[in-house]
Amino acid sequence: MNNSPSKWMIKNGIFAASHGGKSVLYGHMVIENDVITYLGEEEPADQEGMTIVDGRHQFFIPGLVNSHGHAAMSLLRGYGDDLALQVWLQEKMWPMEAKFTSDDVYTGTALSVLEMLKGGTTTFLDMYDRSERVAEVVEQSGMRAVLMRGVIGLCSEEEQNEKLNQAVQFVRDWHGKANGRITTMMSPHAPYTCPPAFIEKFVQAAHDLDVPLHTHMSETVAEVEQNVRDYGLRPVDHLEKLGVFTRPTLLAHAVHLTDEEIQKLAAHKATISHNPGSNLKLASGVARVPDLLRAGVVVSLGTDGPASNNNLDMFEEMRLAALIHKGVSGDPTAVPALEALRMGTEYGAKSVFLDNTGVFAVGMKADITSLNIDQPHFLPFTDFISHTVYSASAKDVLHVWVDGKQLIKDGVSLTLDEEKIRREAQLAFEGLLTR
Amino acid sequence: MNNSPSKWMIKNGIFAASHGGKSVLYGHMVIENDVITYLGEEEPADQEGMTIVDGRHQFFIPGLVNSHGHAAMSLLRGYGDDLALQVWLQEKMWPMEAKFTSDDVYTGTALSVLEMLKGGTTTFLDMYDRSERVAEVVEQSGMRAVLMRGVIGLCSEEEQNEKLNQAVQFVRDWHGKANGRITTMMSPHAPYTCPPAFIEKFVQAAHDLDVPLHTHMSETVAEVEQNVRDYGLRPVDHLEKLGVFTRPTLLAHAVHLTDEEIQKLAAHKATISHNPGSNLKLASGVARVPDLLRAGVVVSLGTDGPASNNNLDMFEEMRLAALIHKGVSGDPTAVPALEALRMGTEYGAKSVFLDNTGVFAVGMKADITSLNIDQPHFLPFTDFISHTVYSASAKDVLHVWVDGKQLIKDGVSLTLDEEKIRREAQLAFEGLLTR
Numbered sequence: 001m002n003n004s005p006s007k008w009m010i011k012n013g014i015f016a017a018s019h020g021g022k023s024v025l026y027g028h029m030v031i032e033n034d035v036i037t038y039l040g041e042e043e044p045a046d047q048e049g050m051t052i053v054d055g056r057h058q059f060f061i062p063g064l065v066n067s068h069g070h071a072a073m074s075l076l077r078g079y080g081d082d083l084a085l086q087v088w089l090q091e092k093m094w095p096m097e098a099k100f101t102s103d104d105v106y107t108g109t110a111l112s113v114l115e116m117l118k119g120g121t122t123t124f125l126d127m128y129d130r131s132e133r134v135a136e137v138v139e140q141s142g143m144r145a146v147l148m149r150g151v152i153g154l155c156s157e158e159e160q161n162e163k164l165n166q167a168v169q170f171v172r173d174w175h176g177k178a179n180g181r182i183t184t185m186m187s188p189h190a191p192y193t194c195p196p197a198f199i200e201k202f203v204q205a206a207h208d209l210d211v212p213l214h215t216h217m218s219e220t221v222a223e224v225e226q227n228v229r230d231y232g233l234r235p236v237d238h239l240e241k242l243g244v245f246t247r248p249t250l251l252a253h254a255v256h257l258t259d260e261e262i263q264k265l266a267a268h269k270a271t272i273s274h275n276p277g278s279n280l281k282l283a284s285g286v287a288r289v290p291d292l293l294r295a296g297v298v299v300s301l302g303t304d305g306p307a308s309n310n311n312l313d314m315f316e317e318m319r320l321a322a323l324i325h326k327g328v329s330g331d332p333t334a335v336p337a338l339e340a341l342r343m344g345t346e347y348g349a350k351s352v353f354l355d356n357t358g359v360f361a362v363g364m365k366a367d368i369t370s371l372n373i374d375q376p377h378f379l380p381f382t383d384f385i386s387h388t389v390y391s392a393s394a395k396d397v398l399h400v401w402v403d404g405k406q407l408i409k410d411g412v413s414l415t416l417d418e419e420k421i422r423r424e425a426q427l428a429f430e431g432l433l434t435r
Numbered sequence: 436m437n438n439s440p441s442k443w444m445i446k447n448g449i450f451a452a453s454h455g456g457k458s459v460l461y462g463h464m465v466i467e468n469d470v471i472t473y474l475g476e477e478e479p480a481d482q483e484g485m486t487i488v489d490g491r492h493q494f495f496i497p498g499l500v501n502s503h504g505h506a507a508m509s510l511l512r513g514y515g516d517d518l519a520l521q522v523w524l525q526e527k528m529w530p531m532e533a534k535f536t537s538d539d540v541y542t543g544t545a546l547s548v549l550e551m552l553k554g555g556t557t558t559f560l561d562m563y564d565r566s567e568r569v570a571e572v573v574e575q576s577g578m579r580a581v582l583m584r585g586v587i588g589l590c591s592e593e594e595q596n597e598k599l600n601q602a603v604q605f606v607r608d609w610h611g612k613a614n615g616r617i618t619t620m621m622s623p624h625a626p627y628t629c630p631p632a633f634i635e636k637f638v639q640a641a642h643d644l645d646v647p648l649h650t651h652m653s654e655t656v657a658e659v660e661q662n663v664r665d666y667g668l669r670p671v672d673h674l675e676k677l678g679v680f681t682r683p684t685l686l687a688h689a690v691h692l693t694d695e696e697i698q699k700l701a702a703h704k705a706t707i708s709h710n711p712g713s714n715l716k717l718a719s720g721v722a723r724v725p726d727l728l729r730a731g732v733v734v735s736l737g738t739d740g741p742a743s744n745n746n747l748d749m750f751e752e753m754r755l756a757a758l759i760h761k762g763v764s765g766d767p768t769a770v771p772a773l774e775a776l777r778m779g780t781e782y783g784a785k786s787v788f789l790d791n792t793g794v795f796a797v798g799m800k801a802d803i804t805s806l807n808i809d810q811p812h813f814l815p816f817t818d819f820i821s822h823t824v825y826s827a828s829a830k831d832v833l834h835v836w837v838d839g840k841q842l843i844k845d846g847v848s849l850t851l852d853e854e855k856i857r858r859e860a861q862l863a864f865e866g867l868l869t870r
Contacts, residue, residue: 078817081825082757082771115811280762281825283769310825311812316751322517324759327715334718336517376550377746377829379857380864382513390516390716390745394812395830422814429815 006404007032007047013055013370014384015039016062016341017360023338023385029060031366034179034404039360057374058398059384061341062358063122063144063367064314065348068214068252068273068302070150071126071134072100072108074115075429076307085220085282093307099435104428106133111425113141114416115312119394120369122402125250125273125302125352127187127214131170139178142407142415144367146352147174148187148214151202153194160198164205171209181403183211183354185250190216191235192223196242203243212248212353215239218261219253220284236261245270248353252302255279255287262288262295271298271351274343276320278304289325290334300351301343313394318344322389337389366404371396441839442467442482448490448805449819450474451497451776452795458773458820464495466801469614469839474795492809493833494819496776497793498557498579498802499749500783503649503687503708503737505585506561506569507535507543509550510864511742520655520717528742534870539863541568546860548576549851550747554829555804557837560685560708560737560787562622562649566605574613577842577850579802581787582609583622583649586637588629595633599640606644616838618646618789620685625651626670627658631677638678647683647788650674653696654688655719671696680705683788687737690714690722697723697730706733706786709778711755713739724760725769735786736778748829753779757824772824801839806831 008031017039019025030038030050038044046052073093080092100108105128116124122143126134127150138145149167153160171184186206188194194202194215206213218224218235227235236257239245245268252273254265265272274287292299301317303309322340326332335343349358357367373384377391400408407415443466452474454460465473465485473479481487508528515527535543540563551559557578561569562585573580584602588595606619621641623629629637634650641648653659653670662670671692674680680703687708689700700707709722727734736752738744757775761767770778784793792802808819812826835843842850 074811075815076817077812077815077826078821079815081818081821082768084767088767111811111814118811277758280758281767283761283765283767285765286762310821313812313828316754316828319751320758323712323715323755324762326718327721327759328763330718330720332519332523332716332718333517374857376509376546376553376853376857376860377512377748379546379860380510380512380514381861382511382864383516386513386516386745391512393748393751393828393830395828418811422809422811425811425814426816429817 007050008053008401008404009044009046009050010053010055010060011043013058013060015060015360016385016388028055029360031401031404034365036360036362036364036366039362053399057372058370059373059388060368060370061120061388062345062360063369063400063402064120064344065300065352065358066116066121066124066303066312066314067250067300067348067351068125068127068275068304069112069312070128070305071112071124072105072128073305073307074111075104075108075425075432077310079307081310088282096432099432102130102133104432105130106136107424107428109134109137110416110421112306112312113137113143114413114418114421117141117143117400117407117413118397118411119313119315120397120400121312121314122367122369122400123349123352123354123357125214132173135174135177135182138182140415142402142405144181144357144402146183146185146354148185150187150189151194152189153198164201168205168209171211175209175211179403185212185214187214190223191238192226196231199239199242199244203247206247212250213244214250214252215244217251217254218256219279221256224256234258234261236264240264240268250351250353253279253284253287255285257288262291262297266295266297271300273302273351274299274321275302275304276324277317278308280320280324282308286324286328289321290329290331293335293339298347298350299343300348311394314344315388315392315394318389337386340389341385366401368401369397370399372398442485443488443839444479444481444485445488445490445495446478448493448495450495450795451820451823463490464795466836466839469800471795471797471799471801474797488834492807493805494808494823495803495805496555496823497780497795498804498835498837499555499779500735500787500793501551501556501559501738501747501749502685502735502783502786503560503562503710503739504547504747505563505740506547506559507540507563508740508742509546510539510543510860510867512745514742516745523717531867534867537565537568539867540565541571542859542863544569544572545851545856547741547747548572548578549848549853549856552576552578552835552842552848553832553846554748554750555832555835556747556749557802557804557835558784558787558789558792560649567608570609570612570617573617575850577837577840579616579792579837581618581620581789583620585622585624586629587624588633599636603640603644606646610644610646614838620647620649622649625658626673627661631666634674634677634679638682641682647685648679649685649687650679652686652689653691654714656691659691669693669696671699675699675703685786685788688714688719688722690720692723697726697732701730701732706735708737708786709734709756710737710739710752711759712752713743715755715759717743721759721763724756725764725766728770728774733782733785734778735783746829749779750823750827750829753824772818772821775824776820801836803836804832805834807833
């Protein structure tokens with residue numbers, strides 16, 4: 001990454017920004033170094049050393065935030081589909097993941113980061129193993145990320161402690177690194193894969209390190225039933241009892257919730273990463289998103305891993321969020337377009353506890369995605385928020401900036417070697433098949 | 436359209452074609468004039484005057500079939516979203532559609548045809564008014580289409596007869612035209628918008644003209660209840676009583692069906708255009724697609740009009756079909772990827788009663804869509820059918836042939852003036868706003 005200071009002006013663009021009661025602003029944006037220093041209708045004077053971007057024919061949205069995933073699993077995209085969950089996990093995913101080397105994690109993550117950046121995602125959360133290799137890709141690519149060593153605790157206490165120490169060490173090594181683009185969390189994988197005492201150790205470590213917690217919760221009916229069977233409590237009460245909600249906590253999935261659980265999550269200010277594509281594909285069900293939003297819970301969007309989605313297109317997740325909750329609830333006003341866009345941007349940042357990205361405003365980090373609107377599916381120019389949610393896809397992305405640096409220009413990565421990444425991903429997969 | 440004879444060979448491609456128990460074939464395809472004359476692993480000799488296409492790095496699928504829509508409504512894309520159905524229709528769509536001129540129909544259809552062709556759709560069904568203007572676009576663009584003058588019968592008998600005559604005249608004028616690329620149907624709009632006696636006239640006309648019937652049916656719970664209230668029958672029995680199923684019949688939506696209705700539709704060999712995006716967006720519900728497929732009903736995919744979708748991306752409809760029926764039924768094996776691809780291609784052609792497109796085989800029309808697989812979301816090369824359904828989008832389309840003519844090359848239209856169409860669509864919308 002070239003970290004030299006920079007000044008940009010985007011002239012005559014259309015921006016997704018709250019502005020005098022409207023959600024779209026026609027105007028100009030100035031970026032100095034890593035932050036937005038101006039956004040308004042009046043055109044500022046050019047300054048020396050400023051790079052001018054002709055913003056016409058583009059719609060600018062805050063960079064998308066993918067709030068839950070396992071990037072390295074891109075190496076298993078298409079390796080197992082349309083299977084029962086346990087068959088998929090036990091016969092397809094786990095045996096292959098067990099063979100993943102540290103280099104596989106690097107290669108798979110690079111493939112995912114490339115896809116996400118080209119698709120307008122500027123921040124992603126990643127829960128995986130060998131997270132230092134994930135961090136390496138983030139550092140090189142220029143992307144923003146919330147990283148953690150996700151831990152499954154179904155093992156000996158000795159092994160548990162070793163994994164916990166890795167997770168703690170990762171936070172110590174990487175929190176705030178890459179010019180502040182990397183933050184970290186502590187992440188016990190799920191209540192059904194981590195014994196209660198082990199989860200309590202994560203809570204304590206999160207307190208000691210002053211970082212949030214992230215865990216899978218209530219993705220399937222079966223795991224909720226198991227939780228009740230094993231611990232006499234549904235997952236929310238169980239996690240509450242273990243002290244999880246004494247920390248800022250992001251929960252992935254949260255598909256199966258009672259009214260009481262929703263109220264409790266709202267009271268604890270827990271945030272949720274809704275993964276509609278993955279929940280549908282794995283037949284987990286449809287989360288109660290309209291109820292969660294009504295209760296004031298911050299709900300963001302995640303793709304989950306690329307083996308259960310199977311792409312990392314956040315436009316698709318926004319569209320799914322806007323569509324399925326209408327269709328399933330019978331209310332065509334549920335999750336309107338602007339709310340879906342916020343879930344993919346503003347709520348995304350809030351849900352991963354970042355207060356410096358996700359909206360366009362002076363002082364915020366310059367994480368910016370532009371869409372090419374000179375295409376039939378963006379016509380007529382009725383409502384760019386609607387077009388972004390209901391019509392656009394990752395492939396409409398033209399330029400992307402993260403932290404004030406341009407990472408994608410005319411759809412092409414400026415920081416990653418695209419051909420090399422694709423070639424290595426294919427070789428890595430072939431290697432996994434033969435090992 | 437240049438109608439000069441042509442010969443093509445696609446060398447070293449990967450084709451979605453049944454072949455020795457597999458669903459993908461690595462090989463070569465020869466096209467002569469409008470049909471496929473060879474598809475196999477062995478490379479045929481080059482012939483004089485043959486245009487060679489380097490098929491490497493591409494996945495070739497039969498051109499997609501969009502089996503239900505109202506193309507001209509692209510002019511209202513994004514004009515009304517997230518509204519209750521009656522508000523959307525009565526306050527947004529109908530007042531604007533009432534102002535549509537014949538030129539608006541042409542302009543809106545051209546915008547949709549451009550979007551569909553660029554997105555790999557080679558055949559579309561269109562139910563609208565002033566269908567001769569739709570046919571004009573089809574003729575110019577080179578696309579394949581099934582066209583009809585859709586008729587709402589909530590008017591005087593005199594007006595009803597006038598509309599019926601227009602529908603009949605359209606069939607007489609256009610059936611088999613544009614080098615056979617245009618076929619036609621007779622189309623009463625819906626049981627709730629056409630009195631029984633009027634529907635019977637359509638049945639008679641369809642017999643006389645020897646064309647199929649197409650109508651909306653059971654899209655919402657409310658219209659099914661109204662049918663029972665008004666006629667004492669659910670829609671399937673009602674249409675059966677009116678003789679509809681004595682003709683080949685394509686039904687759009689069919690969301691709300693009983694077991695008995697499903698059996699009856701299967702027995703009558705009625706076909707269904709499933710419109711998952713539109714059904715979700717308008718909160719109509721989720722059709723019983725796995726049950727319909729199990730009963731042997733031919734179920735294809737449609738986008739519906741661009742004002743209720745809001746794009747014409749058939750990859751998205753295939754993905755939605757593969758995803759939502761898993762999520763809603765709880766069965767992760769429901770509508771597997773290959774079945775979703777067939778719904779978008781083979782079943783699409785069958786559902787609109789075309790036996791010459793929708794699959795790759797010698798003697799079939801050369802309607803071909805190629806996807807650029809040198810992109811991160813197509814890696815690794817595990818399963819191209821899965822990637823097409825779960826990962827691809829309209830924007831991945833590289834080349835398109837219809838009837839043996841190349842219409843899209845490197846993503847760009849060879850027959851339509853893209854910039855002019857976009858400009859005119861914007862002007863047409865602005866005209867509608869001010870009239």
